[in-house]
Amino acid sequence: xxxxxxxxxxxxxxxxxxxxxxxxxxxxxxxxxxxxxxxxxxxxxxxxxxxxxxxxxxxxxxxxxxxxxxxxxxxxxxxxxxxxxxxxxxxxxxxxxxxxxxxxxxxxxxxxxxx
Amino acid sequence: xxxxxxxxxxxxxxxxxxxxxxxxxxxxxxxxxxxxxxxxxxxxxxxxxxxxxxxxxxxxxxxxxxxxxxxxxxxxxxxxxxxxxxxxxxxxxxxxxxxxxxxxxxxxxxxxx
Numbered sequence: 001x002x003x004x005x006x007x008x009x010x011x012x013x014x015x016x017x018x019x020x021x022x023x024x025x026x027x028x029x030x031x032x033x034x035x036x037x038x039x040x041x042x043x044x045x046x047x048x049x050x051x052x053x054x055x056x057x058x059x060x061x062x063x064x065x066x067x068x069x070x071x072x073x074x075x076x077x078x079x080x081x082x083x084x085x086x087x088x089x090x091x092x093x094x095x096x097x098x099x100x101x102x103x104x105x106x107x108x109x110x111x112x113x114x115x
Numbered sequence: 116x117x118x119x120x121x122x123x124x125x126x127x128x129x130x131x132x133x134x135x136x137x138x139x140x141x142x143x144x145x146x147x148x149x150x151x152x153x154x155x156x157x158x159x160x161x162x163x164x165x166x167x168x169x170x171x172x173x174x175x176x177x178x179x180x181x182x183x184x185x186x187x188x189x190x191x192x193x194x195x196x197x198x199x200x201x202x203x204x205x206x207x208x209x210x211x212x213x214x215x216x217x218x219x220x221x222x223x224x225x226x227x228x
Contacts, residue, residue, distance in 0.1 A: 004158070031213065042119070042157070043203070043218040049136070055213060090156055101147050101207075101214060106158030 002026070004107035006092050012113045018080040021110045025074070025094030031055075032075050033095075035066060038088040046090075049075060082114045108111060120141045121204050121219030130228050134191040138204035138219045141185065143205035147214070148180050150189045151220065153201045162202075163189065194226045 024058040051072035151159035
């Protein structure tokens, strides 16, 4: 069974540009989470989808970040316009159903550098 | 103050040593305690989890939780070079029926052959 995949693995863009990150969860997983790790800091929660609905977006830093999950399958996270402080590693995770203690499976992350 | 505090290390030990990794937390609402292992250029992978105070053992790994002191630990016995990775403590609470996870900064461990 394929794990969580993320694309691209790396992205280098200039301040003011737009970047779109993609996450493909494990097939059949209803829950999809986005996290971010800024250098030297802890991994922080951004938002949580249940199928195609946003369950919790309390961690989204500002309105330059837009996440979507059309059809309840893959998800995209768009940053527009990107700022220097958006640099970091963006992780996606998925979990199967609705038990709150179930394991979240992480992807390898997308490393974003904004110059 | 951060909700979860973890010494970032790095921690370097000889092969065969016992490793102790620790985290403290401030939010008494946390109910579920986890340790993730992250190899370089990979995503975090759940290593162990526990719900209650006490010890939980899995092979060479023991997770310990002390809710009264808000302190969790991971012990690795007979450490191996393959254990070299970053270890992240994580805690979660039930948020509307779903898991909301808070991570520590991670401790980078190197086991020297």
